[in-house]
Amino acid sequence: MSLILPILVLSGIGAVMGAGLAVAAKFLSVEEDPRVEALMEILPSANCGACGYPGCSGYAKELVAGVDIGLCSPGGSDTVAKIADILGVEAVALVPKVALVRCAGGRNLAPDRSIYVGPSSCKAAVLVGAGPKECRWGCVGLGDCAEVCEDDAVDFTEDGLAFVRADLCIACARCVKACPRDLIQMVPADRKVHVLCSSQDPGKNTKAVCQVGCIACKLCARRDKASFVVENNSASVLYEEGSKDTPVAALVCTPGAIWDANEDDLVSWLTDPARREALKERQAELKARERAERAAKKKAAAAAKKAKADKADESGPAEPAEPGTQKGGQ
Amino acid sequence: MSVSFKGGIHPDYEKELSSGAAIEDLPPPERAVVHLSQHIGAPAKAAVKKKQQVQKGEVLGEAAGFVSVPVHAPISGKVVEIALHLHPFGSLQEAVVIESDGEDQWCELPPETRPESLSADEIKDRIRDAGIVGLGGAAFPTHVKLSPPPDKTIDTILLNAAECEPYLTADDRLMQEEPERVLSGFLALRKVLGAKDAVIGIEENKPEAMGAMEKAVGKVDGVRVARLHVKYPQGGEKQLIDAILGREVPTGGLPMDCGVVVQNVATCAAVDDAVRFGRPLISRVTTVTGQGVASPVNLRGRVGTPVQAFIDAAGGFRGNPGRVVLGGPMMGGAIHTTDTPVIKSTGGVLVLTPEELPPAEFDACIRCGRCVRACPIHLCPNEMGNYCEVEMWDQLEGLNVGDCIECGCCAFSCPANRPLVQFFRYAKLWIRQQAALAKAAQSQDDN
Amino acid sequence: MELLILAINAILVGNLLLAKFLGICPFLGVSKKISTALGMAMAVTFVMVLASTVTWIIQVGVLNPLGIGYLQTIAFILVIASLVQLTEMAIQKFSPSLYEALGIFLPLITTNCAILGVAVMNIDEGRGFVTMLVYSFAASLGFGLALLLFAGLRERLETAAIPEAFRGAASALVVAGILSLAFMGFSGLV
Incomplete structure (x- = not known):
């Protein structure tokens, strides 16, 4: 008896409570798709907002409603595959991305025009006084992007220029939203050639305020229409599917606003003055080589023409030496 | 017996530097950069083309909307460029550049008319066409102030002759030298508004100006001169109304919500020119002063003249300049190059020496409450500043940061040297930006 | 009069959080913003009063007559867990944002020692039904008061220039200690 009684009492309490809960569940129930919970399990829980929805739960809810499943860049392809599995749809390929600060003008290259005093935030500096930098498109350097980055991927050069360390970046795109000048762009991680300037001022103005600003000379676009486009006085790389890197384009950029990751790593590209010298040398080399090639072509064409003429007229005078050949050798 | 408001501060006035210097004319510039945005509201729309020949006073930009005014050519010559140029507020703005032909020839102007012979509407039209804005610093289009909605009656018009900003003496000199002109413009404005009372508020530290104005007023019906206590910001619209009439402008409201319109001395002088001669606003008196210039002066300069010309006319820099400020030391904005052109609202060019500059570093709030005592709007700058600094916008709600007039009393009195005005400006702009974003999102949802 | 003294005692002198140190988990966890702290306080008030009532009835009406008072803890936990579930469902239904x-922290009310503590204390002190009701309600008000005060302080703390190492939980704990010291000043009030 002394054993059965407690068991009975407890079971009774449990039964009453259980019944109460069952009734309550009926009246207070909230419709929830079981898939939402399943999706919450596999999403990375970073709540970063890269997908454009408020947190992972927001994305999970929208996923069930049928939005693009390839929006979770921190999760990567694995997550996309799992999402596709849960929702029973076809998996899509997710291109891994990294954030890129599209400005190369530290204080040494794009000087400040004034001293900024006020709240230590780019947003505030830009809103209140149009920023301390002479260039009105460039990086303010007060670190709004670094503040929102939870992976410490945003760093600064000695000259107060923000840059993203690609190895630490999880592509959450928080910094993209934080930058008041919209300098940060998500780019495919496998691309190596980037334009590091966002200035939309006419070339003349840009040149006056920054040594490495894009002057919209269109040399890059002329060289490779498929990869570069110049719009609003600003060159940018076409990162769309199918386009590819053209390292040689980096060499034709007169101010050196195009960075080629195959040649330099980002930090030395941004900070080391020697790399600009090296770039100039490489540019000169390229120019010389191309000129030589052009000259050779011309010479070949001329020779062919001459041969043709010779065939027609055996006694034609000898062609003078091509002047470009000598110049090209310099 | 002088009147005043509650709060405020007593900075060093330094008016004696330039108060003795009579107004001189600054020669017209060789090249004038005339900004199309010289007022609050929509920037004017360019009405001239490149290479076009213009006469002095010709319209360069048409008003774009009701809260906007036209902009006129300050010199005669050729339009060489319509492009982005540095604005005194720090950003690049569209401006018309004119190269002088040396003639300085007026365009065709209407014949001289007596203000008494014009109707109220005619006066208002002339004021709008002359591109007149509040010359006290805010540059709010004057004709908008003269068009109260029909449900609001204006019983009093105030002439803001306090000139409470330290250093500046342009209004002081203008009243001493041309009191009739100021008064005539003021009376024309009263006529437009149909206001019964007209009060001229002058701070006690300008006895000559007060004497001149009292003499000019004489026995004009319904006009009186009020002595104001010397205190900053006595010349703030809301403070002036509080001091003279004891009325309070409601939160988020305008002086016309309590039956008052306030006009500045220089505005009145410009109104007289516009009404009497039909001359547009192309020049104004600007004080060039500070320990950093050789001989402080009051100059009548053309709009679009580079600041450098003003400094040259004052004998150039004395020593190394620390900071050049357009406007007064309390509310003026620093510029980074003296190539910046002046605009209609530039009432002062102040050059501070490096020693006079406040330190750039600031500390944490020590909660001493001096700013609360100094705030003429009776806000809590300490709390507002703290929340702005860490961007806690939710908490900022209900502290009425939008009512801040950015007078700088709080920052002046802060022992921790906190840039409170910058904080509040940031907060106001941020709130406005968020509101715009919310509105955009709303309209997107509707579509 | 006695009830009033009991209430004041429960709210100030014997404050659950600051004098008895019960329910510290939500005290530190849900005190970053006043609005959520208020929601938590209301949820705790609801659960505490209801749980105390039900547990008192079970103890006095079922366990004691049957002589199985030793089942107190396990039976109480069972009741509290069900009630928390109920509250959770209600909040999810009526205020998703608060949820x-x-x-x-909402499911954690289940294991909130403050709730169980009050239920057990009511039995240990041998309180009658009305006294029990007053005490549980007053104790939960005291809980809410301390939570809201602390949340207000923490909001202020956000604006303070504190050395990096003391930011967040560290300074919150220091503040909680000082607040507790301040509440000690009430001892001897009743």
Whole structure:
């Protein structure tokens, strides 16, 4: 008896409570798709907002409603595959991305025009006084992007220029939203050639305020229409599917606003003055080589023409030496 | 017996530097950069083309909307460029550049008319066409102030002759030298508004100006001169109304919500020119002063003249300049190059020496409450500043940061040297930006 | 009069959080914003009064007559867990935003020692039904008061220039200690 009684009492309490809960569940129930919970399990829980929805739960809810499943860049392809599995749809390929600060003008290259005093935030500096930098498109350097980055991927050069360390970046795109000048762009991680300037001022103005600003000379676009486009006085790389890197384009950029990751790593590209010298040398080399090639072509064409003429007229005078050949050798 | 408001501060006035210097004319510039945005509201729309020949006073930009005014050519010559140029507020703005032909020839102007012979509407039209804005610093289009909605009656018009900003003496000199002109413009404005009372508020530290104005007023019906206590910001619209009439402008409201319109001395002088001669606003008196210039002066300069010309006319820099400020030391904005052109609202060019500059570093709030005592709007700058600094916008709600007039009393009195005005400006702009974003999102949802 | 003294005692002198140190988990977890703290306080008030009532009835009406008072703890936990479930469902239904804000702390009320503590104390002190009701309600008000005060302080703390190492939980604990010291000043009030 002394054993059965407690068991009975407890079971009774449990039964009453259980019944109460069952009734309550009926009246207070909230419709929830079981898939939402399943999706919450596999999403990375970073709540970063890269997908454009408020947190992972927001994305999970929208996923069930049928939005693009390839929006979770921190999760990567694995997550996309799992999402596709849960929702029973076809998996899509997710291109891994990294954030890129599209400005190369530290204080040494794009000087400040004034001293900024006020709240230590780019947003505030830009809103209140149009920023301390002479260039009105460039990086303010007060670190709004670094503040929102939870992976410490945003760093600064000695000259107060923000840059993203690609190895630490999880592509959450928080910094993209934080930058008041919209300098940060998500780019495919496998691309190596980037334009590091966002200035939309006419070339003349840009040149006056920054040594490495894009002057919209269109040399890059002329060289490779498929990869570069110049719009609003600003060159940018076409990162769309199918386009590819053209390292040689980096060499034709007169101010050196195009960075080629195959040649330099980002930090030395941004900070080391020697790399600009090296770039100039490489540019000169390229120019010389191309000129030589052009000259050779011309010479070949001329020779062919001459041969043709010779065939027609055996006694034609000898062609003078091509002047470009000598110049090209310099 | 002088009147005043509650709060405020007593900075060093330094008016004696330039108060003795009579107004001189600054020669017209060789090249004038005339900004199309010289007022609050929509920037004017360019009405001239490149290479076009213009006469002095010709319209360069048409008003774009009701809260906007036209902009006129300050010199005669050729339009060489319509492009982005540095604005005194720090950003690049569209401006018309004119190269002088040396003639300085007026365009065709209407014949001289007596203000008494014009109707109220005619006066208002002339004021709008002359591109007149509040010359006290805010540059709010004057004709908008003269068009109260029909449900609001204006019983009093105030002439803001306090000139409470330290250093500046342009209004002081203008009243001493041309009191009739100021008064005539003021009376024309009263006529437009149909206001019964007209009060001229002058701070006690300008006895000559007060004497001149009292003499000019004489026995004009319904006009009186009020002595104001010397205190900053006595010349703030809301403070002036509080001091003279004891009325309070409601939160988020305008002086016309309590039956008052306030006009500045220089505005009145410009109104007289516009009404009497039909001359547009192309020049104004600007004080060039500070320990950093050789001989402080009051100059009548053309709009679009580079600041450098003003400094040259004052004998150039004395020593190394620390900071050049357009406007007064309390509310003026620093510029980074003296190539910046002046605009209609530039009432002062102040050059501070490096020693006079406040330190750039600031500390944490020590909660001493001096700013609360100094705030003429009776806000809590300490709390507002703290929340702005860490961007806690939710908490900022209900502290009425939008009512801040950015007078700088709080920052002046802060022992921790906190840039409170910058904080509040940031907060106001941020709130406005968020509101715009919310509105955009709303309209997107509707579509 | 006695009830009033009991209430004041429960709210100030014997404050659950600051004098008895019960329910510290939500005290530190849900006190970053006043609005969520208020939601938590209301949820705790609801659960505490209801749980105390039900547990008192079970103890006095079932366990004691049957002589199985030793089942107290396990039976109480059972009751509290069910009630928390009920509250959770209600909040999720009627205020999804509060549900999101409270997050994990809502189910954690189940193991909130303050709730069980009050239920057990009511039995230990041998309180009658009315006294029990007054005490549980007053104790939960005291809980809410301390939570709101602390949340207000923490909001202020956000604006303070504190050395990096003391930011967040460290300074919050220091403040909690000082607040507790301040509440000690009430001892001897009744």
